[in-house]
Amino acid sequence: MQVNANVILWNDFFKKGHVGGMQAGGAALARMDGGAMGIAVREFAWEKTALGPAGQWPPELHSAVALVIESRFPMALVWGHERVTIHNDSFRAILGGKPAALGRGFDTVWAEAWDAIGPLVGQAYAGIPSFFENFPLEVDRGNGPERAWFTFCFSPLRRADGTICGMIDTVIEVTDAVRAREAAEVMRDELAHRLKNTMAMVQSLASRTLRGVTEKDAVKAFEKRVVALGHAHDVLGRGGWQSASLAELADGLLAMHGERFDVKGPEVALGASASVRLALVLHELATNAAKYGALSAEAGRVALHWRVEPGGRGDELVVCWREYDGPAVSEPAHTGFGTRLIDMGLIGTGSVARRYPASGVEVDLRVPVADLAER
Numbered sequence: 001m002q003v004n005a006n007v008i009l010w011n012d013f014f015k016k017g018h019v020g021g022m023q024a025g026g027a028a029l030a031r032m033d034g035g036a037m038g039i040a041v042r043e044f045a046w047e048k049t050a051l052g053p054a055g056q057w058p059p060e061l062h063s064a065v066a067l068v069i070e071s072r073f074p075m076a077l078v079w080g081h082e083r084v085t086i087h088n089d090s091f092r093a094i095l096g097g098k099p100a101a102l103g104r105g106f107d108t109v110w111a112e113a114w115d116a117i118g119p120l121v122g123q124a125y126a127g128i129p130s131f132f133e134n135f136p137l138e139v140d141r142g143n144g145p146e147r148a149w150f151t152f153c154f155s156p157l158r159r160a161d162g163t164i165c166g167m168i169d170t171v172i173e174v175t176d177a178v179r180a181r182e183a184a185e186v187m188r189d190e191l192a193h194r195l196k197n198t199m200a201m202v203q204s205l206a207s208r209t210l211r212g213v214t215e216k217d218a219v220k221a222f223e224k225r226v227v228a229l230g231h232a233h234d235v236l237g238r239g240g241w242q243s244a245s246l247a248e249l250a251d252g253l254l255a256m257h258g259e260r261f262d263v264k265g266p267e268v269a270l271g272a273s274a275s276v277r278l279a280l281v282l283h284e285l286a287t288n289a290a291k292y293g294a295l296s297a298e299a300g301r302v303a304l305h306w307r308v309e310p311g312g313r314g315d316e317l318v319v320c321w322r323e324y325d326g327p328a329v330s331e332p333a334h335t336g337f338g339t340r341l342i343d344m345g346l347i348g349t350g351s352v353a354r355r356y357p358a359s360g361v362e363v364d365l366r367v368p369v370a371d372l373a374e375r
Helices: 003-016 021-031 033-042 058-067 088-094 111-125 176-211 216-238 246-255 272-291 337-345
Strands: 076-079 083-085 130-140 145-157 164-174 259-263 303-310 314-324 351-355 362-368
Touching: 033 088, 033 164, 058 076, 058 083, 058 145, 058 164, 076 088, 083 088, 083 337, 088 164, 111 130, 111 145, 145 176, 164 246, 164 337, 176 216, 176 351, 216 272, 246 272, 246 303, 272 303, 272 337, 272 362, 337 351
Parallel strands: 259 303
Antiparallel strands: 076 083, 076 164, 130 145, 145 164, 303 314, 314 362, 351 362
């Protein structure tokens, strides 16, 4: 969150009655809380720094110091051309094992990272605030160089006449969160790799185990269903195992069956179960179309369209499969395993409608959108 430091400073300044110039500001410094750093600021020999004795500080500086020291969020005040640093207790965790930063130049405190943050400090001194999330820095906090990540903002500070006199650094370290996310991504990629290998192994085992089976078509059908499952898991892996894009899933799966498909619909995210089931349904429909339907004819084509529309339980996803320009079709005399897979639908709720007009097979899948997410 970007802080308008100038407004806060002056609200704080006047609420506390700091209207008596430097004398009132000095009294405020004496009264302020702020834990260990509050005591350190009051006892510091400021006359030996570019700021001079605290009793001679301008009221803006007194108010800014009170704002920073009394905050429980990690903050540092950087003042003047010398970039003199004043920070609060919470900021000490950011510094780690660095030498004491109070009264030193901000550029000296962060000398090892100045190439990265120096230009941002320059922007703040030019009146341009900045905000960064998960910003990587090479820092040395007493144990040698280390890579750390921070979320921070640099907010310009102004005098009453509008001139810039420094900045406030509001910061939190997010190193643990970034590393945890990176570790999760590595684990996700490793899981996807192992799952793909497992699918390939299942396919190979099935092929070798069923080598002596006379029903070769059944063996091939099983192998292709495993491939369809593998594709669904590939797409899920790219979605962090949380969801898969319906369009991405359909495009990749139908591409295995040629290019005579018209695929269209809005962006829809499917949970893991719905993704796997849709992969199997589309595979069965495309396989049947290649054997008996539109894709068995040279001019035949298939349209796969989907939409979201109001339904009895809120919005529903409607997935429509239409075959055309193929041979005349009729309802099959018996229901095989592939048809039963289609009739299972996407998630066990909703409905499946199969029709067999002479123009080509038509299938409509309906499911409440609320049921698409993994539960």
